[in-house]
Amino acid sequence: MRLSPLLLPTATVFAGGWFLLPSAQAWVELGFFLSTEHRDFRVWNNFGDPEANDHTVEHPNFPGYTGATVAIWKGAVEWGSRLHGDGEGDPSQPAGLGSGGANFDPSFQGLAQVAGSVGDNIHSELQGCSGGTHAFTEFFLDGSGSRTFYYSCWKWEDDPDPSWPNQTGKLDLQGIATHEFGHALGLGHSDDPGATMYATTENGKSHRDIAGDDVAGIKAIYGTAAPFKPRIDEVSIDRNSLTIHGANFAPLDNEVWFTRGTGAGDGSPIVAFGDSPSGETLIVTVPALAGPGDVLVRLGPGGGERLSNAFPFDARLECDPITITCPTTPNSVGSGARVILTGGQSVSANTTVLNAIGSPPGQFGLFFFGDDTDVVPLGNGTLCIAAPLIRLAPLPIDAMGRASFPLDLTSLPQGAAIEAGDTVHFQWWYRDPNGGGAMSDLSDAIAVPFCE
Numbered sequence: 001m002r003l004s005p006l007l008l009p010t011a012t013v014f015a016g017g018w019f020l021l022p023s024a025q026a027w028v029e030l031g032f033f034l035s036t037e038h039r040d041f042r043v044w045n046n047f048g049d050p051e052a053n054d055h056t057v058e059h060p061n062f063p064g065y066t067g068a069t070v071a072i073w074k075g076a077v078e079w080g081s082r083l084h085g086d087g088e089g090d091p092s093q094p095a096g097l098g099s100g101g102a103n104f105d106p107s108f109q110g111l112a113q114v115a116g117s118v119g120d121n122i123h124s125e126l127q128g129c130s131g132g133t134h135a136f137t138e139f140f141l142d143g144s145g146s147r148t149f150y151y152s153c154w155k156w157e158d159d160p161d162p163s164w165p166n167q168t169g170k171l172d173l174q175g176i177a178t179h180e181f182g183h184a185l186g187l188g189h190s191d192d193p194g195a196t197m198y199a200t201t202e203n204g205k206s207h208r209d210i211a212g213d214d215v216a217g218i219k220a221i222y223g224t225a226a227p228f229k230p231r232i233d234e235v236s237i238d239r240n241s242l243t244i245h246g247a248n249f250a251p252l253d254n255e256v257w258f259t260r261g262t263g264a265g266d267g268s269p270i271v272a273f274g275d276s277p278s279g280e281t282l283i284v285t286v287p288a289l290a291g292p293g294d295v296l297v298r299l300g301p302g303g304g305e306r307l308s309n310a311f312p313f314d315a316r317l318e319c320d321p322i323t324i325t326c327p328t329t330p331n332s333v334g335s336g337a338r339v340i341l342t343g344g345q346s347v348s349a350n351t352t353v354l355n356a357i358g359s360p361p362g363q364f365g366l367f368f369f370g371d372d373t374d375v376v377p378l379g380n381g382t383l384c385i386a387a388p389l390i391r392l393a394p395l396p397i398d399a400m401g402r403a404s405f406p407l408d409l410t411s412l413p414q415g416a417a418i419e420a421g422d423t424v425h426f427q428w429w430y431r432d433p434n435g436g437g438a439m440s441d442l443s444d445a446i447a448v449p450f451c452e
């Protein structure tokens, strides 16, 4: 066993003296309380050690992030009122992340690009060393937030399943982050060697799994979860509509907090509002700025009894699959032309490309699209899309019988618009003089669901 001194909290602003009163319990309060306005945190992932970011597989309970960011995120949710998602993500905790029921529900707000100021609630690596101190948290005594640094002279390890002491010489980022969150939430050091808030690490680890003493300490500050506290049990998404299942939602105007996905923020959650007549089902439109992370529901300003648990949510909408709605017809060069879409179905990416294959080389053709299907004989084939039809520019067919059209969604002809949530039907018409008959033909048709 190697004991290292570490992790002294630093009070940046003294609003008067504060004292560590001797008492029967081991935990110690620092003397502040974070309202629900100050429960966000971010990570500036500037950790330099490869070991700090070598866990590169996303876990569904921590969507959109990997490495040091997730190790720190896990440290935060351990203090939550309920399991984070299904609690999975830390093999060293059989009861799951958040199983302590400590009743502090944090709002993960993604990445920062700077260390920020005290009160910005940003975790990052600090260049250098300070004796035996591994990390420290600065905080305001008026409860307006903190900032946490991890010294770069130590070797930080993000592994969710560390096989200590084989990793001697490294520090467990998740466990020490859990300890630092304890400071950020208002706890000092505990005398209980079994507590996460114990002042020293053992073989480079703080206890990832908060102990009864830690739970008692945090409940002394934030109370026990109230029976009327909102609760998220499950979330489901259909296009950009998020359905939250749980309990104790307000009939009107629940605040739903999202993790910011795009753009620079100050750590404040991205907020949408939704009604819940039943109190158990809440439906909101996912805001454009939301990204993968957590959702929380707040009933309005107040303490933690008005804020739900943090629940994982992946805002990266997956587009529904493309379907073929109409078969092709044989032509002069084979079994018939087909439409194939490449470049994805994301409206925001705007990289969709329409491709035709199996057409007569040297001829020309054009793609067209519409909102609905139809079945009407046309030329030597079948028109599979109902009017009104939007025609794209004519294209030459190359020597391999192919043609391609990058579909710029920002400049469609005839005033057409394609938005996330739309399903659009595409087909290809082409000249086929050797096919006889009407000397023209059509490909198969595809239905393409577009998404964000």
Ligand SMILES: [Zn+2]
Residues within 6 Å of the ligand: 006, 007, 008, 009, 179, 183, 189, 199
């Ligand atoms: Zn400490």
